[in-house]
Amino acid sequence: MAPLTVTAMATANPLGLGLAETWNALRTERQGLRPNDFEDADIKTWIGRIEGLDTEPITGELADFDCRNNRLALIGLRQDEFEQAVASARQRYGPDRIGVLIGTTTSGILETEWAYRRRVSEGGLLPLAVRYRHTQNLFSVSDVVRRHLRLTGPVASISTACSSSAKVFASASRWMAAGLCDAVVVGGVDSLCFMTLYGFASLGLLSSRPCRPCDEQRDGLSIGEAAGFLLLEREGTHDDRLRFLGYGESSDAHHMSTPHPEGLGAVLAMERALERAELKPIDIDYINLHGTGTPANDLAEDRAIWKTFGERTPCSSTKERTGHTLGAAGITEAILSLLCLRHEFIPGMVRIEQPDPQLRSSLMLRSESRPLRRVISNSFGFGGSNCSLIFGKRP
Amino acid sequence: MEFWVIGIGIAGPGLDGWAAARPILAGATEYRPTPLTPPIPQLLSAAERRRCSQSARLAIAAAQDALLAGPLQGEAIATVFTSSDGDGAITQEICESLAGAAREVSPTSFHNSVYNAPAGYWSIATHSQLSSTSVCAYDVSFAAGLLEATTYTTVERSPVMLVASDLPFPKPLYGIRPVEESFAAALLMTPASHPGACMRCEITLTPHQTITEFPAAIPESLRSNPAARSLPLLAVLARQAADTVRLEYTDETDLVIDCEPEGD
Numbered sequence: 001m002a003p004l005t006v007t008a009m010a011t012a013n014p015l016g017l018g019l020a021e022t023w024n025a026l027r028t029e030r031q032g033l034r035p036n037d038f039e040d041a042d043i044k045t046w047i048g049r050i051e052g053l054d055t056e057p058i059t060g061e062l063a064d065f066d067c068r069n070n071r072l073a074l075i076g077l078r079q080d081e082f083e084q085a086v087a088s089a090r091q092r093y094g095p096d097r098i099g100v101l102i103g104t105t106t107s108g109i110l111e112t113e114w115a116y117r118r119r120v121s122e123g124g125l126l127p128l129a130v131r132y133r134h135t136q137n138l139f140s141v142s143d144v145v146r147r148h149l150r151l152t153g154p155v156a157s158i159s160t161a162c163s164s165s166a167k168v169f170a171s172a173s174r175w176m177a178a179g180l181c182d183a184v185v186v187g188g189v190d191s192l193c194f195m196t197l198y199g200f201a202s203l204g205l206l207s208s209r210p211c212r213p214c215d216e217q218r219d220g221l222s223i224g225e226a227a228g229f230l231l232l233e234r235e236g237t238h239d240d241r242l243r244f245l246g247y248g249e250s251s252d253a254h255h256m257s258t259p260h261p262e263g264l265g266a267v268l269a270m271e272r273a274l275e276r277a278e279l280k281p282i283d284i285d286y287i288n289l290h291g292t293g294t295p296a297n298d299l300a301e302d303r304a305i306w307k308t309f310g311e312r313t314p315c316s317s318t319k320e321r322t323g324h325t326l327g328a329a330g331i332t333e334a335i336l337s338l339l340c341l342r343h344e345f346i347p348g349m350v351r352i353e354q355p356d357p358q359l360r361s362s363l364m365l366r367s368e369s370r371p372l373r374r375v376i377s378n379s380f381g382f383g384g385s386n387c388s389l390i391f392g393k394r395p
Numbered sequence: 396m397e398f399w400v401i402g403i404g405i406a407g408p409g410l411d412g413w414a415a416a417r418p419i420l421a422g423a424t425e426y427r428p429t430p431l432t433p434p435i436p437q438l439l440s441a442a443e444r445r446r447c448s449q450s451a452r453l454a455i456a457a458a459q460d461a462l463l464a465g466p467l468q469g470e471a472i473a474t475v476f477t478s479s480d481g482d483g484a485i486t487q488e489i490c491e492s493l494a495g496a497a498r499e500v501s502p503t504s505f506h507n508s509v510y511n512a513p514a515g516y517w518s519i520a521t522h523s524q525l526s527s528t529s530v531c532a533y534d535v536s537f538a539a540g541l542l543e544a545t546t547y548t549t550v551e552r553s554p555v556m557l558v559a560s561d562l563p564f565p566k567p568l569y570g571i572r573p574v575e576e577s578f579a580a581a582l583l584m585t586p587a588s589h590p591g592a593c594m595r596c597e598i599t600l601t602p603h604q605t606i607t608e609f610p611a612a613i614p615e616s617l618r619s620n621p622a623a624r625s626l627p628l629l630a631v632l633a634r635q636a637a638d639t640v641r642l643e644y645t646d647e648t649d650l651v652i653d654c655e656p657e658g659d
Contacts, residue, residue, distance in 0.1 A: 096647070105509065112486070112571075116494040125567045132571040136486075137479065138510060138531040152647045154600070156530040156539040159481075159510035167528055171543060174550040178396055180542075180600070194493045199505035249526035251518035256446070257506040268524055382506055383515025385527060 008085030014048025048224025048323030067108035076227025103164030108135030161381030166330030188331035211293035224323025228331035246277025252384025263304025291317020402583030404460030420633035454513035457579035469521025477540025
């Protein structure tokens, strides 16, 4: 594929608001997780939570969109002069030539969850005040982003579970290749809600401690919330050093909620990403793992990496710092991977007490500064949806 | 962008399978509203069949139908799934559980609650390890899915199956999202002319104007289903005559599909 240039990025994640805070936390190995204090969810687990979501309602002409998830989206958009970068692109291309693709898994379902709880105490119908279209529906986050940024190009939400905001890069690349757009705002936004906390708990997939991906004693994931956005443009007009080089998509065709034990779908996603970027495994300097911290996921991904890259390529999971931000994991880890490229830095897995001896890939236990030219970031989701992304930087 | 249609699937009340629905949509046979029971996908293992959600059954019914006419196997086809609302019954069940004292969520319901559950079951059923994307754009989800599938087939030069489906919401969720009937449609598309193609379609984005109406036979109750917004296009495919369909996409833009018959 023709590489795309990353002209702007913005993040709000459990490590911080904005790239500077996030990079500082990554570099100094600061954790983003804390004991679960989400509303009255009585689950013994740790979460990655964003401050300010309870106290900063959306007002004005977008007030109908007010809900935790869309508040998080707008907080994300306000970081890192992203709005200014989009405004500048709007000047260059026109608002109808810029697309919007946002990944999410639960959107504003929290509003509906509260409505059901009020209904149980009050009886009868759901309060009509539930603004289904503007909160719960998966499209609402893409809708609020395009309205906030005053863009009128193609738009959709992508929801493929935990690969959602990695898949947005693949679709955006196709939109650009087909000539539908001159730039695309890709992103991912997912926020804490009862459904994911109790749902993952029901599957026995939540750790009672801060998650420890790739540790021998790992016992599940920690849920986080995040918003992240990138502005992708064609190369040659407005180049930055950071580039999006390729994507690989696949389906496990195996099981709804557990990965193929040999990671076959993950292998296909990584191989297709390499092929599309016209690279060989040896060209990749760092692998940002999906690495959720569940026993089955980490083992399957390790086997896939062993098969694709052997034991040479350094890898780590940043979810031990951010938690698993679900539909925002793809974009959050894309941004972390790009920060790693920019600063030539590999974050170590500092929470590992005893590396799992079954895992054969080259896990980075300590953070390390070293030259990086290209990185791959993995995102895998329920339904067997896999997506790998390759980023690089211009020498 | 252009694509060729080599298979069409449909599952809806009174529109049970393309063979039966085609003369109705072409205006040759009268529409009779008969309730739809989406079949349990026989391609799945017994365990997967038990777990399979209503939304997955509905989407798979249409997707299977679209494979019937064609020479392609599901294994060789990438997919784009689209739905405005996912599975309202599961949303309802989980929200009710969360409102109760115990807050116990069924593990099966939780994994079925992901929006890409129909895509996941379809890939398991067909053994397709190719790309699958699930896109949502509220009421215009069919148009967004059609654009996504067209872009996919054009850029990746690979066949793609578009599957659009939406289910009625149970009460009380119905009060905030009044969708009444189940409906699903599927289009199997190729990037180039194909011996099995029945129509060549060219798709363009143009400023919003008056959109193509539903076929006259389609009752009001079905028109509230977002996936049923595919019916103006399906009616042209049924008539197998050159025509232009205009579908609402964004507030500013429509998808215009120029259709030219192919083959016999």
